[in-house]
Amino acid sequence: LTYRLWYWPGIPGRGEFVRLPLEAAGVAYEDCGITRGEAAVVAYLDAQRRQPAFAVPLIEIADGEECERIAQVANILAYLGPRHGFAPTDERARRYLNQIQLTIADLIEEVHRTHHPVSVSLYYEDQKPEAARYASDFHERRIPKFLDYFERIAAANSSGWLVGDAWSYGDTSLRLVLHGLTFAFPKRMARILPDYPAICAICGRTGALDGIAAYEASDRHQPFNDGIFRHYPELDG
Amino acid sequence: LTYRLWYWPGIPGRGEFVRLPLEAAGVAYEDCGITRGEAAVVAYLDAQRRQPAFAVPLIEIADGEECERIAQVANILAYLGPRHGFAPTDERARRYLNQIQLTIADLIEEVHRTHHPVSVSLYYEDQKPEAARYASDFHERRIPKFLDYFERIAAANSSGWLVGDAWSYGDTSLRLVLHGLTFAFPKRMARILPDYPAICAICGRTGALDGIAAYEASDRHQPFNDGIFRHYPELDG
Numbered sequence: 001l002t003y004r005l006w007y008w009p010g011i012p013g014r015g016e017f018v019r020l021p022l023e024a025a026g027v028a029y030e031d032c033g034i035t036r037g038e039a040a041v042v043a044y045l046d047a048q049r050r051q052p053a054f055a056v057p058l059i060e061i062a063d064g065e066e067c068e069r070i071a072q073v074a075n076i077l078a079y080l081g082p083r084h085g086f087a088p089t090d091e092r093a094r095r096y097l098n099q100i101q102l103t104i105a106d107l108i109e110e111v112h113r114t115h116h117p118v119s120v121s122l123y124y125e126d127q128k129p130e131a132a133r134y135a136s137d138f139h140e141r142r143i144p145k146f147l148d149y150f151e152r153i154a155a156a157n158s159s160g161w162l163v164g165d166a167w168s169y170g171d172t173s174l175r176l177v178l179h180g181l182t183f184a185f186p187k188r189m190a191r192i193l194p195d196y197p198a199i200c201a202i203c204g205r206t207g208a209l210d211g212i213a214a215y216e217a218s219d220r221h222q223p224f225n226d227g228i229f230r231h232y233p234e235l236d237g
Numbered sequence: 238l239t240y241r242l243w244y245w246p247g248i249p250g251r252g253e254f255v256r257l258p259l260e261a262a263g264v265a266y267e268d269c270g271i272t273r274g275e276a277a278v279v280a281y282l283d284a285q286r287r288q289p290a291f292a293v294p295l296i297e298i299a300d301g302e303e304c305e306r307i308a309q310v311a312n313i314l315a316y317l318g319p320r321h322g323f324a325p326t327d328e329r330a331r332r333y334l335n336q337i338q339l340t341i342a343d344l345i346e347e348v349h350r351t352h353h354p355v356s357v358s359l360y361y362e363d364q365k366p367e368a369a370r371y372a373s374d375f376h377e378r379r380i381p382k383f384l385d386y387f388e389r390i391a392a393a394n395s396s397g398w399l400v401g402d403a404w405s406y407g408d409t410s411l412r413l414v415l416h417g418l419t420f421a422f423p424k425r426m427a428r429i430l431p432d433y434p435a436i437c438a439i440c441g442r443t444g445a446l447d448g449i450a451a452y453e454a455s456d457r458h459q460p461f462n463d464g465i466f467r468h469y470p471e472l473d474g
Contacts, residue, residue, distance in 0.1 A: 050393055051333050054340045054386045070332055072339040074311070079332060095307055095316060096288050102309040103291045105339075109346055117354055118367065119374035130355065130367045137356035149291045156287055 011227030139237030180229035248464030376474030417466035
């Protein structure tokens with residue numbers, strides 16, 4: 001069984017939600033955007049005939065002659081989690097984990113709109129007034145609403161993880177979100193994070209997992225830059 | 238086994254993605270927003286302690302003493318589909334169907350931003366210039382990108398349905414999207430829909446299902462109005 005991750009090179013992006021649990025669980029994969037380059041990702045998407053994907057990230061699972069392609073972060077993680085021990089064994093708990101991951105996907109979409117409120121095809125510089133208005137609402141209403149939700153879940157689970165009694169992809173996704181928000185909005189996050197001790201503790205525990213610590217210290221780990229999470233001081237509420 | 242759907246009354250909204258396949262399959266459910274009123278939905282969300290949901294739609298599955306709550310449209314449909322025959326039996330096909338539903342969720346989020354590009358807390362009237370800019374990009378780039386994707390999938394499947402050889406929740410979701418876009422942007426859709434014969438055919442076939450025809454003719458069926466799909470002539474590209 002061979003895993004090939006297809007995602008844009010140069011940014012952690014949505015691909016990072018897939019990389020983190022694979023790294024934490026010590027599962028081997030080829031990161032094709034990095035090994036083969038951006039043009040290969042474009043060519044790969046263009047070449048799809050049967051069951052095309054709308055976008056990357058996409059994971060390709062090759063098993064001899066057989067090959068399955070799975071796109072959409074939550075769909076990829078729901079497939080990988082139970083197979084590699086980073087989702088609960090209980091089906092009901094797995095559905096709840098999927099629900100959390102889908103809510104994280106909604107948050108990520110909103111984060112992206114802080115710098116691209118009008119169009120993903122235009123530069124941030126061409127939509128700055130709209131971005132300023134959007135970001136103000138995002139800071140005031142949306143960040144607290146999402147973080148309150150995650151904190152309630154974390155505080156209600158005595159294991160010290162988001163769902164069940166061991167780490168899951170929900171914990172690695174939560175760590176990515178908290179790191180990303182802190183990179184993009186350091187002043188804002190410094191003010192509000194003290195109100196969220198349970199999710200901060202999960203973030204710390206996840207970072208202490210051997211696979212995550214090794215990955216984040218490696219040169220495979222791409223820093224935040226101009227992807228989904230961006231730091232523009234004027235948008236730091 | 239009793240199903241209770243929790244969603245805001247008065248709009249089809251995201252709840253309609255759940256209602257349609259249940260109606261098509263003849264599965265009984267209580268539509269609690271309608272039977273108990275909006276205040277009951279607010280109270281229901283506020284009362285959640287263990288495993289809270291971020292938002293509705295949410296489906297509650299009561300089985301004697303046992304009660305499970307599932308939120309997020311794609312998560313709800315992935316649960317209901319295989320249990321009521323509106324998802325393929327093959328697991329791989331089910332993953333592909335989930336992938337399509339998640340892409341529809343992304344589109345729905347983009348549709349919502351045509352009239353709320355800056356903030357979901359403000360009225361459309363307070364963000365009209367931003368909405369005009371956003372809608373222009375949405376018409377020019379995003380609608381064709383999404384419809385091209387659905388058309389490729391539909392054209393590649395000889396059964397006349399989106400995935401597998403029978404109708405699934407992918408088909409009811411696609412019908413809702415095409416109806417919604419046509420309600421919101423009638424001029425724009427009239428111009429481009431002729432380029433998409435395969436998905437228009439699926440939309441028609443889905444509407445001819447006994448359960449859908451009966452539901453859409455009933456007074457349970459709520460018309461589009463000021464929900465996700467809204468008709469503002471000035472935004473009709």
